[in-house]
Amino acid sequence: MSHTVGVREAQKQKTRKALMEAALVLLEGQSLSSLGLREVTRAVGVAPTAFYRHFRDTADLGVALVDEALGSLHAVIRATLTATGDSAGRIDSTVGLIARHVHAHPAHIRFITRERHGGVERVRTAIGEQLRLFADEVAAWLATQPDCAAWSEDDRRMLAHVYVDHMVMTASAFLEAESYGAERVEAAASLARRQLRLVSLGRRHWLD
Amino acid sequence: MSHTVGVREAQKQKTRKALMEAALVLLEGQSLSSLGLREVTRAVGVAPTAFYRHFRDTADLGVALVDEALGSLHAVIRATLTATGDSAGRIDSTVGLIARHVHAHPAHIRFITRERHGGVERVRTAIGEQLRLFADEVAAWLATQPDCAAWSEDDRRMLAHVYVDHMVMTASAFLEAESYGAERVEAAASLARRQLRLVSLGRRHWLD
DNA sequence: CTCCTGAGAGTACGGCTGTTCACTGACTAT
DNA sequence: ATAGTCAGTGAACAGCCGTACTCTCAGGAG
Numbered sequence: 001m002s003h004t005v006g007v008r009e010a011q012k013q014k015t016r017k018a019l020m021e022a023a024l025v026l027l028e029g030q031s032l033s034s035l036g037l038r039e040v041t042r043a044v045g046v047a048p049t050a051f052y053r054h055f056r057d058t059a060d061l062g063v064a065l066v067d068e069a070l071g072s073l074h075a076v077i078r079a080t081l082t083a084t085g086d087s088a089g090r091i092d093s094t095v096g097l098i099a100r101h102v103h104a105h106p107a108h109i110r111f112i113t114r115e116r117h118g119g120v121e122r123v124r125t126a127i128g129e130q131l132r133l134f135a136d137e138v139a140a141w142l143a144t145q146p147d148c149a150a151w152s153e154d155d156r157r158m159l160a161h162v163y164v165d166h167m168v169m170t171a172s173a174f175l176e177a178e179s180y181g182a183e184r185v186e187a188a189a190s191l192a193r194r195q196l197r198l199v200s201l202g203r204r205h206w207l208d
Numbered sequence: 209m210s211h212t213v214g215v216r217e218a219q220k221q222k223t224r225k226a227l228m229e230a231a232l233v234l235l236e237g238q239s240l241s242s243l244g245l246r247e248v249t250r251a252v253g254v255a256p257t258a259f260y261r262h263f264r265d266t267a268d269l270g271v272a273l274v275d276e277a278l279g280s281l282h283a284v285i286r287a288t289l290t291a292t293g294d295s296a297g298r299i300d301s302t303v304g305l306i307a308r309h310v311h312a313h314p315a316h317i318r319f320i321t322r323e324r325h326g327g328v329e330r331v332r333t334a335i336g337e338q339l340r341l342f343a344d345e346v347a348a349w350l351a352t353q354p355d356c357a358a359w360s361e362d363d364r365r366m367l368a369h370v371y372v373d374h375m376v377m378t379a380s381a382f383l384e385a386e387s388y389g390a391e392r393v394e395a396a397a398s399l400a401r402r403q404l405r406l407v408s409l410g411r412r413h414w415l416d
Numbered sequence: 417c418t419c420c421t422g423a424g425a426g427t428a429c430g431g432c433t434g435t436t437c438a439c440t441g442a443c444t445a446t
Numbered sequence: 447a448t449a450g451t452c453a454g455t456g457a458a459c460a461g462c463c464g465t466a467c468t469c470t471c472a473g474g475a476g
Binding site (some may be wrong): 027029030031032033034074113116117118119155158159161162165169172191194195197198199200201202203204205206207 | 217235237239240241242321322324325326327349363366367369370373377397402403405406407408409410411412413414416
């Protein structure tokens with residue numbers, strides 16, 4: 001580049017990132033509503049007042065974490081939807097993809113499932129909004145599928161809702177299973193696959 | 209009675225109940241992990257030290273709330289399972305029963321959904337244990353149903369799991385809908401009924 | 417009637433919290 | 447070269463927190 005993005009701005013983003021990562025670690029053992037501003041800055045090794053240069057309060061930090069955790073997931077979802085193959089194959093690859101994502105970003109998943117119904121309203125609604133967008137994408141994809149083309153718009157949204165909720169619950173189940181060992185992870189995967197098969201069967205006979 | 213249960217013990221239980229109810233109110237705007245012991249006693253109008261006569265800490269209070277909120281639900285679930293009628297009728301009455309329960313005990317439902325994945329481990333496991341018991345009851349009932357008799361035990365547990373998770377999610381959806389008005393509640397009910405119909409269809413064709 | 421138990425009150429402690437203010441000093445635009 | 451911007455500092459504030467003491471005094475047991 002002819003002009004770098006600025007040493008100053010780069011350092012600021014680095015500190016901001018450090019605050020978010022420290023918060024994510026601290027949130028493994030508590031909820032956002034009990035996370036203290038000083039607690040976070042102490043973990044980073046920065047003065048408490050420096051926090052205000054990046055976030056208004058811890059709820060603001062929470063919303064930023066939601067964007068980080070779920071914002072990048074849209075691409076993953078689109079990739080899943082456009083995958084080809086038979087029903088069983090698609091189910092396998094979907095569940096595998098969730099398992100890999102949870103394994104790669106456990107703290108993010110924990111944060112989302114914990115705060116989805118958590119005590120901080122702004123964060124709750126931010127998560128709800130993102131999940132609604134996921135459901136929109138899935139519903140739009142369902143409209144392109146031959147077996148759902150004749151469904152009502154409402155029914156397609158219902159099914160999309162089921163898929164998104166199942167994805168979140170499966171991710172949470174994987175997270176819990178990972179702390180107990182590989183065979184528990186495989187059991188969670190088996191459960192998720194059979195649940196998707198159940199939905200798949202219901203979907204096939206919806207218009208009977 | 210020839211001898212009353214004791215004026216002393218009665219007063220103690222009254223204070224204990226007051227602490228739990230005050231906590232439930234305070235938890236509408238925060239998570240258990242940020243609930244302070246002093247905060248609860250102040251709401252009741254009792255000295256902070258009196259708290260220790262009833263609970264070791266706020267996590268202990270949380271476990272007591274789990275028992276209160278879910279312990280009485282076993283009877284309700286059994287009543288739902290033994291209800292008779294056709295598939296659509298059973299779905300209607302089940303969803304209606306959930307709606308009425310949420311309307312009658314909103315704070316309990318909020319507490320359970322919030323702390324199910326919340327920041328306090330003891331409470332999380334207490335809720336998970338109760339939900340597992342619910343799934344056990346449903347699985348045992350499924351074994352008595354003609355259409356599931358030939359299923360594997362694992363598959364029956366999978367389906368029971370789906371029913372219990374759906375019940376919790378529907379309760380949470382009703383709770384949120386109630387703050388927006390009656391038509392949103394009806395929309396949530398419609399969604400829940402169609403989701404149950406989808407599961408019902410999948411169940412009917414599981415052994416195809 | 418007397419003794420004892422125990423729920424709750426009152427006080428005090430050290431430690432933590434969010435927020436304010438004035439400040440430094442490295443970067444950046446001119 | 448110079449002036450300005452602004453991320454991060456450090457001290458100070460009032461207020462909350464959990465917990466450890468001692469104390470009181472109704473209620474129950476003998």
